[in-house]
Amino acid sequence: MNNTTVFINLFAVAGLIISLLLDKQKTDQALKMALKSFPKILPQVLLIILLIGMLMSFLTSTVISNLLGKQSGIFGILLTALLGAVMHIPSIVAFPLAASLLEKGASVMAIATFITTLTMIGIVTLPLEIKELGKKFAFWRNGLSFILAILVGLLMGVVL
Amino acid sequence: MKPPSNQKSKLTKRTDWLILAIAVLTGVVLLLIFPEKQEIAGITARRIATEMFTIFPAVLILMGLFAVWVSKETVMQFLGENSGLKGIALALFFGALPTGPLYIAFPLAAGLHQKGASLGNIAIFLTAWACIKLPQELVELQFLGVRFMLVRLGLTILAAVIMGMIIDKIVQADHFPDNKSRENIL
Numbered sequence: 001m002n003n004t005t006v007f008i009n010l011f012a013v014a015g016l017i018i019s020l021l022l023d024k025q026k027t028d029q030a031l032k033m034a035l036k037s038f039p040k041i042l043p044q045v046l047l048i049i050l051l052i053g054m055l056m057s058f059l060t061s062t063v064i065s066n067l068l069g070k071q072s073g074i075f076g077i078l079l080t081a082l083l084g085a086v087m088h089i090p091s092i093v094a095f096p097l098a099a100s101l102l103e104k105g106a107s108v109m110a111i112a113t114f115i116t117t118l119t120m121i122g123i124v125t126l127p128l129e130i131k132e133l134g135k136k137f138a139f140w141r142n143g144l145s146f147i148l149a150i151l152v153g154l155l156m157g158v159v160l
Numbered sequence: 161m162k163p164p165s166n167q168k169s170k171l172t173k174r175t176d177w178l179i180l181a182i183a184v185l186t187g188v189v190l191l192l193i194f195p196e197k198q199e200i201a202g203i204t205a206r207r208i209a210t211e212m213f214t215i216f217p218a219v220l221i222l223m224g225l226f227a228v229w230v231s232k233e234t235v236m237q238f239l240g241e242n243s244g245l246k247g248i249a250l251a252l253f254f255g256a257l258p259t260g261p262l263y264i265a266f267p268l269a270a271g272l273h274q275k276g277a278s279l280g281n282i283a284i285f286l287t288a289w290a291c292i293k294l295p296q297e298l299v300e301l302q303f304l305g306v307r308f309m310l311v312r313l314g315l316t317i318l319a320a321v322i323m324g325m326i327i328d329k330i331v332q333a334d335h336f337p338d339n340k341s342r343e344n345i346l
Binding site (some may be wrong): 002004005007008009011012013015016019026027029030031032033034037038039040041043044045046047048049050051052053054056057058091092093095096098099100102108112115116119120122125128129131132133134136137140141144145148149151152155156159160 | 173176177179180183184187190194197198199200201202204205208209211212213214215216217218219220221222223224225227228229262263266267269270273279282283286287290291293295296298299300301302303304307308311312315316319322323326327330331332
């Protein structure tokens with residue numbers, strides 16, 4: 001157990017206690033929601049654990065750093081930007097994958113770009129976005145997100 | 161009206177398990193063909209599993225608590241009526257509070273626009289909703305460290321605000337669909 005794990009759990013316990021003191025019914029409702037989302041996210045969590053295990057044992061550091069490392073240049077960043085844009089996985093399971101790829105030699109730029117397009121751009125939710133907010137808005141929001149996500153990734157590489 | 165039908169989410173759930181089953185099978189076969197890979201795969205999977213399962217219950221509880229305590233009505237009330245710097249700050253703040261999945265955010269955003277929120281602030285709100293949720297930041301902290309998380313958070317906020325400014329300039333309100341079903345959803 002590292003410090004972050006302890007911190008997150010303390011945070012949740014403190015939240016629960018405060019919530020319980022304020023309103024028992026609402027707290028029950030919140031716990032029920034948490035309980036219901038667990039089996040929903042479980043297959044994705046297990047899948048990512050398996051995927052990381054396989055990636056780390058089968059892909060060598062050379063392969064990963066060629067594809068996603070510093071020397072992959074703009075190609076690596078565009079690749080991760082596109083992957084992030086079309087993939088539809090919750091960001092909370094993407095973080096451990098990102099961390100493992102970083103360990104194996106992927107660049108901060110490529111990984112930060114991936115996480116940012118993954119969360120900012122939603123191809124799967126695009127039809128709903130168009131229906132509710134219009135084609136023009138959806139097009140500009142997702143298009144600008146793509147460019148800005150790459151900029152965020154590039155700057156991350158410079159700063160870190 | 162209820163959020164997009166239950167039927168669909170049930171189907172997605174089943175597909176998720178099916179994909180997992182296929183992946184497990186593929187993994188087992190591959191590891192039997194290449195037994196020398198078994199050790200690293202096992203060690204890595206066990207380490208990631210420990211890290212994930214020691215934080216997920218807490219993360220899910222936090223998400224549940226926020227969903228219950230920050231209602232759609234609160235968001236509507238604060239965001240619909242504020243503009244300028246205050247509007248931007250509120251859009252970021254309420255977007256970042258984990259109040260539900262993205263399919264709730266779109267009709268909510270459309271409703272906010274009707275209440276007077278600018279398109280730019282709606283773009284900021286949606287970006288914050290999708291990218292800078294508090295529990296997700298905690299998971300990022302756990303796996304990628306405090307520097308990575310904070311720098312990316314800062315840059316994402318900056319990106320959201322820049323996007324809001326550009327969208328305010330480019331997209332005109334009359335491009336919005338005048339969608340009657342929206343009222344039913346809200």
